[in-house]
Amino acid sequence: MRNLLIVDDEVYALQAMVEGINWRLAGIDRVFSAGDAEEARMVLQSQSISIMISDIEMPGETGLDLQSWVLKHAPGILTIFLTGHALFDYAQTALKLNSFDYVLKPAQADQLLKVVTQAVDKLKAGEQRSRTNEIYESVYKRWQTHKPLLTERFWKDAISQRVTLTRPRLKELAEVYGAEIDPHARILPIVISVEEWVREFDLRDEEVLEYALRNAAREMILGDRPGEVFQDHSGLNIVLAYEKDGVVPAASQVAQNCQLYIRECGTYFYCRLSCYVGAPVAITELQGLLNELMDMERRNIRELEGVFVYDEQGKKPEDRFLPIPWFSELSILFETGKVDDLRERVEEIFELLAAQEQLSPEILRLFYHAMLHVVYPLLHQKNVSVRSLYPGEREPEESMVTRSLPQLKLWSLDLIDRVIPILYPDDHSPMTIVDQLCIYIENHIGEDLMREELASFAGFNPAYLSRLFRKEKGMSLSEFILQRRVDKAKTLLSESTVKVTDIAGKVGYYNYSHFTKMFKKCTGITPQEFRKQSRTV
Structure with a gap:
């Protein structure tokens, strides 16, 4: 609603302006009147006024005095001055007081209607700008709030294997996500691997703890250095330490920070971690180095809860494949229900595996799937669901079971203890x-x-x-x-x-x-x- 206030000490002139002009043509909804500045202030305080037409020359307080008050108490009102004298100093003062326009008396109805229409148009334009600014401010605040998330998504896409990370591609991604990335800067990557949760958590709790691990990494590994911490598409937590003033943090210093980080996380977040520290590289080379670090993490199945620094010269040769011919034997032992013999044979197998100098992660995964291949048909013959092995529990994930030789061994012995009682209840003696x-x-x-x-x-x-x-x-x-x-x-x-x-x-x-x-x-x-x-x- 747009309301108009007309202020004039001349009663007939005031009445003519209020009643003799169809203000609705200018977009005015209601018209109020006042005979002096004091009465005008009362109206201004009690009504919502958009535009004010005021005579300058009035007894006591002038229209200019009234405008000074308006600027302090209702600065959004547009003021149009009326005067019977075309004096330049009045015009100057009116302009200094930010009036909208200056009209000489006696003012014609069409002239006043035109000026007020222009004032209404200005108000509309200002309101549109305000709405635009509000939208911009809202979007900007949301962008600022979500900027860390957008940056995280940028890095997830940047290090993914879907595209090669060239400088043009890097620039394109940075523009899409609004990420402030220097394409010429170097980065030191660190891969954090959660090897084991030492307490049983549900999926939601694990996600919360993973989030806490990333926050702790930001504080303890990055410290006050610029960088980013996020979880990639495979579930690994990645720390990127940015170059600052031409200096990238030394791998040795980062390794010390990682040692402290591993100890603290083990104490407060109930997990066992390892950190794989890379070397400073250009962003366009980041994908390759992260692949090397992830390969280090994948192949490390012996030394857990450690910090491992990437060494291009000291890379280990490819692991040899070790055949495992024992599963027909284990299958028979499962079928006959001989728990002691079965556990004894599994112990012997893991002693053999532990004695291998170069043990491939593929062997651990092969053993895992072979054990399931032995067990599943036996359960199926008994019309027993595999899910019944873990009532009220989460079934162990392959990635965690095959994370290390000790974890695979624990899982195998636990599997035996779960399967045999189901295949052979207490009242049934299994045939050897x-x-x-x-x-x-x-x-x-x-x-x-x-x-x-x-x-x-x-x-x-x-x-x-x-x-x-x-x-x-x-x-x-x-x-x-x-x-x-x-x-x-x-x-x-x-x-x-x-x-x-x-x-x-x-x-x-x-x-x-x-x-x-x-x-x-x-x-x-x-x-x-x-x-x-x-x-x-």
Whole structure:
């Protein structure tokens, strides 16, 4: 709403201006009047006035005095002065008092209407500018608030592998995100790897702690130096220390800061960390160096909670691939439910892995997936969900399980302790592989049972199977087979009329002389003598 105040000590002139002009044509909603400055001030204090038309020459306080008051108490009002004298000094004073215009009396209606219309247009333009400025201020404040986030997004895109980071590409990204980046400056990158949370947290708590870790890195690693701390798309926390006044922080000093950072985070944030410190590089070379640091982090599966400084000259050669042939053996041990043997074999495997000078991270991931490949079919056969292994818990993530050899070992032993009770509840005694093998031998007693064939059935190497069989049965595998063949032959000799030569074939002997020799070795008599004695009895 736009209101107009007309101030004049001449009553008829005031009435003519108030009632004789259609102010709505100028965009005025309401018109107020006053006969002197005091009355005008009362109106100004009680009403919302946009434009004031005031006579200059009035008894007592002049229109100029009134304008001085308006400038102090309502500076947004546009004032149009009226006077009967075209004196230059009045005009000068009016201009100094920031009046909108200066009209000589007697003023024509159309002239006043025109001036007020111009004043309304000025007010509209000012309001539009104010709205524009408000929008700008709001956007600017939001931009300032989100500037750290925009800078973080800039770096995430800048170091991603989607594009090569050339100077033109760097400039383009900086413009998109409004990031203030010097493309010629050098940067020292540090990669922070969370190796393990020493307490159980849900996903939200972990995110909060990761945020706290980044804030702590900003304070303890960067200190008062310019830089950025953010989490990349893979989940690694990255610190970028910027060049300042031509100087990049020394890697040795940063390494000391990282040592303190690791200790403090272990104490207050319940985690184990490692830091991988790079070398000063141009921004266009940052992607390559970060890849090197991430490769250092990926391949470090032995030394945890440490600070590792990048050394181009001292880079380790590529790891060798170590085959792991033990999973058929572990599968059998899982199937038979022999917890102690299974744990013992896993311990032996990890001792073997720990003895390798160059152990590849791929081996850890291969072991992880092979263990799951062994367990999943067994659970499926029991109609058991894999999820049931971790009731009310988060299933361990591959990246954390395979982070180091000790963590993989702990996970493997824990997996055994979780799977075996589900496969074999307390009221069910699992059948050992040796028991299964004995049943297999009974069912194939008439065949030529070779040790290699039996080892293949059990999924073990022949030597290990022989040791395992003697441990459980107290006799060798060959002794057991001989015993079962002779027992089967005794049954056939005493309970059937099958020829002795045919009986030899039915119990796996295709050479009659050899059958007679082995039978006599076990019983002290020949097969014919045994049949005669059994029939006599």
